[in-house]
Amino acid sequence: MYRRDDVAVRQARLAEVVADRIIPQLLRLHTEVLPDAPPVELVVEALAPSSSDISGLAHVVLGSDLEAAARYVLVLRDRGLSMETLFVELLEPAARYLGQLWDQDECDFIDVTLGVARLQKLLAMFNGSHLLPELDTRRTVLMAMTPGDQHSFGANMVLRFLEGAGWDVAPAFDRTAAEIARAVGARWYAVAGLTVGSERSLPALEETIRLIRRESRNQMIAVMVGGPVFAANPALALEVGADGTAMNAPTAVLMAQKLFDEMVLKTAN
Missing domain, CATH: 1.10.1240 (Methyltransferase, Methionine Synthase (B12-binding Domains); Chain A, domain 1)
Incomplete structure (x- = not known):
């Protein structure tokens, strides 16, 4: 139908x-x-x-x-x-x-x-961000897993949906926190997406987000996080220093767009 x-x-x-x-x-x-x-x-x-x-x-x-x-x-x-x-x-x-x-x-x-x-x-x-076609070239995401995590299925699904929606996505799987930070320092990204497998990895996630914000070429980079721990407690995303979280891969696309639009608005002001 x-x-x-x-x-x-x-x-x-x-x-x-x-x-x-x-x-x-x-x-x-x-x-x-x-x-x-x-x-x-x-x-x-x-x-x-x-x-x-x-x-x-x-x-x-x-x-x-x-x-x-x-x-x-x-x-x-x-x-x-x-x-x-x-x-x-x-x-x-x-x-x-x-x-x-x-x-x-x-x-x-x-x-x-x-x-x-x-x-x-x-x-x-x-x-209103669709009125600025030049922004399409800046719809970029670095997709990574929290250092120490072994399961990349969730991150790969988010990557596939983002690419399907027209985002330029760079995978950074199996990287240390320092390597992820160097990646966002070497290239301008609008959003950094990080997945986490369990609560045990939250300290590593928090440290990675801190390094991303410190080293990023885009000093207004947005950070979104995902994983079962955030599905159970979405408020935890702000506690670890992220800007938002998504329940699954399809909603991650909308969250990335929302964060991107907010960044555009802040830049315009």
């Missing part, structure tokens, strides 16, 4: 009708007919993306109509939700949903890769 272009258009039109006609009427009735009802702010909060919104967007981006996907997000944004909220509650969960479809063999790798690439384009569109 998701390969039919008319499905994406019909979903976008339905969302527009809900946003333009039904929701305003509900809010008016809420104010005029139910004066003792909860504040409108609580009603708006309840209109945050639902599980059907998330799966709906995921199926739209599996199609080929990027404009329909953009309209889909625009309708939700017009509810009053910030782009940060949409990232956390819509775009990132949609990428995670695509990963689940792949895990369950409901989509092949190419389908999911293209879908995630379209989600990345949506994020760039709404953050």
Whole structure:
């Protein structure tokens, strides 16, 4: 079904009708007919993306109509939700949903890769970084494992998805912290991605991040981390000195784009 272009258009039109006609009427009735009802702010909060919104967007981006996907997000944004909220509650969960479809063999790798690439384009569109084509040449990532880790499967999957979304990715597996730091000092990278296998490696990860920030040619380099320990406790990413974490390889693409856009904004200011 998701390969039919008319499905994406019909979903976008339905969302527009809900946003333009039904929701305003509900809010008016809420104010005029139910004066003792909860504040409108609580009603708006309840209109945050639902599980059907998330799966709906995921199926739209599996199609080929990027404009329909953009309209889909625009309708939700017009509810009053910030782009940060949409990232956390819509775009990132949609990428995670695509990963689940792949895990369950409901989509092949190419389908999911293209879908995630379209989600990345949506994020760039709404953050405005797609208006600066010269930035495409700076969409670079150094992908590494925490020194001492032996399993590269997760890092390789992130690398494949990033490349599929158009990133220039340089692998730096089986490197020491000093070698990783020299690599980011020798070439400009927008993002450094690091995976960690267990809590035992967290001290080594923290030291590697410190060296990356000290030696990087790009002094505003963003660092994202991943691995089971961060899936269980995402707040741990900030504690080790990273800028963000991702639950799986598809969401890592969106996190890299988000960090890239934030860096562009800081540079412009």
